[in-house]
Amino acid sequence: MILCWFYPGCNVLETQITEGTAGIVLVDSIYFRMLLRVTTVLLVWTTLVVSERVYVHPFYLLTYNQSSCDELNEVKEETLEEQTFTPVPIQAKTSPLDEITLKDQLVSFGQTLDSEDKTRSIEVGLLLNLVGFRMYKMLREMMTSANGALLLSPFGLFGTLSSFYLGSVDPTASNLQTFLGVSSQDKSCTSKLDGNKVLSALKAVQSLLLAQEKKGSSSLLLTTMVGLFTSPDLRLQQSFVQGLSPFANAIYSRSLNLATDPDLAAKKIDMFVGAVTGWTRKTRLTGISSDTTLLFTTYTHFQGAIKGISLLAEPQVFWINTTTSISVPMLSGTGIFQYGNDISNNFSIIQIPFNENAFILLIKPQDADLEKIEDFILSQDFSSWKKHLSSRKIHLTLPKLLQESTYDLQKLLTYTKLPKLLGEEAKLSKISSVNLKVGKVMNTVLFELKESQEEQEKQSPGVPLEVKLDSPFFFAVYEKLSKAYLFLSRVTNPLTGV
Structure with a gap:
């Protein structure tokens, strides 16, 4: 480091x-x-x-x-x-x-x-x-x-x-x-x-x-x-x-x-x-x-607000842990996003633009300890992420956050x-x-993090990858040129905030 x-x-x-x-x-x-x-x-x-x-x-x-x-x-x-x-x-x-x-x-x-x-x-x-x-x-x-x-x-x-x-x-x-x-x-x-x-x-x-x-x-x-x-x-x-x-x-x-x-x-x-x-x-x-x-x-x-992401009509299930779930407002939409799957560290990552300069990184654990994933992520040079991401059509569902x-x-x-x-x-x-x-x-x-007021763009053909953030996850908001991380967060219960 x-x-x-x-x-x-x-x-x-x-x-x-x-x-x-x-x-x-x-x-x-x-x-x-x-x-x-x-x-x-x-x-x-x-x-x-x-x-x-x-x-x-x-x-x-x-x-x-x-x-x-x-x-x-x-x-x-x-x-x-x-x-x-x-x-x-x-x-x-x-x-x-x-x-x-x-x-x-x-x-x-x-x-x-x-x-x-x-x-x-x-x-x-x-x-x-x-x-x-x-x-x-x-x-x-x-x-x-x-x-x-x-x-x-x-x-x-x-x-x-x-x-x-x-x-x-x-x-x-x-x-x-x-x-x-x-x-x-x-x-x-x-x-x-x-x-x-x-x-x-x-x-x-x-x-x-x-x-x-x-x-x-x-x-x-x-x-x-x-x-x-x-x-x-x-x-x-x-x-x-x-x-x-x-x-x-x-x-x-x-x-x-x-x-x-x-x-x-x-x-x-x-x-x-x-x-x-x-x-x-x-x-x-x-x-x-x-x-x-x-x-x-x-x-x-x-x-x-992420362009093309709208609020679902009904609350969806979010698993606080393996035995406890709650119903929370969820956002959903389909788009072409940067995606990577780190098999060795058991997490996937999606890079989603707010605009050409501002991005949110969503890190979803896959049967792994969230704290260990955070330590791994926060010890890496930002530029190394780009090598593991590629464009992918994704249908994304995630909690509306306040x-x-x-x-x-x-x-x-x-x-x-x-x-x-x-x-x-x-x-x-x-x-x-x-x-x-x-x-x-x-x-x-x-x-x-809320729903977009802009209409979703017409989607290209092809079956999207389903990604649902319905259990604890980590996210970061950063600016592209300076590579500055403005926000870091672990979400464990979307209804209680922090």
């Missing part, structure tokens, strides 16, 4: 990105050249986990160049304090999100990407995959859910960590850089990650995923919202909040009393998010510490034996000049 990680206006700062994407050509050669240049170096971390393996890679498009270094040195000599602001109270009137407009803006932004932007997206895609695969396994170990379901967004996780990197100074910045996958041994300026470039590359990944979507269409949506909830007296650095806009196409900074009644504060935050987004969520925020001064929340919403997953990144870091990375000792002066007490760092994922 190639692994290099861990890094883990004022009231105007309610930002919605204004820009999205043209046709993209898959550039496998760039990806392979990047991998071939990887040099493995074993580092012993004194501040991080001992004996972790860190691999050095020339992510030159994501680091500072010499001219940027000179500008940074000039800024350091200035004595003026950076402009700060106090977030408006949480009860301030707020306009609701328009997700279709936000999607259209990302599509338009994608049309401005040049070759360097696309190569940078490949670099950040490699990093977020490596961090995401590892954290999926960590989250799987940590979860105690009886049904064993799991949903993680490597994109959302990586973006949250990169956001904290943007707001940190050394030694926290160096530790976060290592966590994110880039060696911090070399202390020169040009070896340091440029947080703004990383977050801009994440914006490119989002726009590439949506590249082929029509204006005003809701068949494929990807919305990222960041909420910064602070104590009333906390002032945030304006440049930090503005710097988050490439990662999140909606940013809200709000203040409220977190100390007197934390449970009431949690209810107010849930009500605010619900009013702004309109999303129906099952999980509720709990356990805010009374000494918290900043709560950082990331919400990633995905909605996708999944939700929420976890506290602080707890996940603690489980990973890195409790101090974003803890009380973290140096986050680029977020606020006062000492922060970061309470929770919440990542919420809302994932919807």
